Amino acid sequence: MRVLVVDDESSLADLIARGLRRQDMAVDVAYRGDDADELLAVNDYDVVVLDRDVPGVHGDEVARRLAARGSVTRVLMLTAATALHDRVTGLELGADDYLTKPFEYPELVARVRALGRRAVPPVPPVLARGDLSLDPARRVATRAGRPLDLTSKEFGVLEVLLRADGGIVSAEDLLEKVWDVNVDPFTTAVRVTMSKLRRKLGDPDPIRTVPGQGYAV
Numbered sequence: 001m002r003v004l005v006v007d008d009e010s011s012l013a014d015l016i017a018r019g020l021r022r023q024d025m026a027v028d029v030a031y032r033g034d035d036a037d038e039l040l041a042v043n044d045y046d047v048v049v050l051d052r053d054v055p056g057v058h059g060d061e062v063a064r065r066l067a068a069r070g071s072v073t074r075v076l077m078l079t080a081a082t083a084l085h086d087r088v089t090g091l092e093l094g095a096d097d098y099l100t101k102p103f104e105y106p107e108l109v110a111r112v113r114a115l116g117r118r119a120v121p122p123v124p125p126v127l128a129r130g131d132l133s134l135d136p137a138r139r140v141a142t143r144a145g146r147p148l149d150l151t152s153k154e155f156g157v158l159e160v161l162l163r164a165d166g167g168i169v170s171a172e173d174l175l176e177k178v179w180d181v182n183v184d185p186f187t188t189a190v191r192v193t194m195s196k197l198r199r200k201l202g203d204p205d206p207i208r209t210v211p212g213q214g215y216a217v
Contacts, residue, residue, distance in 0.1 A: 023139065024139060
């Protein structure tokens with residue numbers, strides 16, 4: 001899952017990002033609304049964690065522009081305001097969920113994961129194909145009941161492949177979903193990670209390489 005965290009409190013934004021990365025998510029961070037708007041215009045995020053009161057472009061306007069583009073990115077709006085009309089305004093502008101500061105971190109993670117499952121088409125809480133099974137919430141992956149000891153990137157690659165449900169996923173799509181904006185587009189990270197993942201999955205290899213197109217399970 002790829003997430004954008006938007007908050008002008010840099011220490012909080014960085015803390016949220018580090019925590020979500022520990023949950024095997026690819027996370028980008030923006031401290032201003034205009035920077036967030038630019039990132040959302042060029043990257044496909046599953047979820048954006050958006051503080052309402054950010055400088056540059058207000059969080060409400062970021063959400064409105066996102067909805068106007070017809071984006072399927074889910075919006076979890078953060079606010080220090082507790083009044084009902086503030087929450088209603090945010091939801092009417094395109095937010096999918098609302099969380100009031102201060103919040104408990106486990107609740108934020110649960111809400112982000114819940115929004116990620118509301119993708120188009122919807123993603124089941126446990127992904128399975130053949131003898132492969134992956135539970136993103138519990139961060140558990142198995143093959144034929146055997147637990148797999150995967151790194152965060154290996155787990156992320158397998159999750160994206162299983163989400164595709166047999167469809168072909170290009171290396172570019174894997175970079176987009178599993179790595180953040182700082183990755184070198186000419187990196188061999190996908191090929192190297194795929195090779196390590198295949199070794200851990202064992203024989204017979206469940207991942208198909210489709211020449212010139214990408215990978216599928």
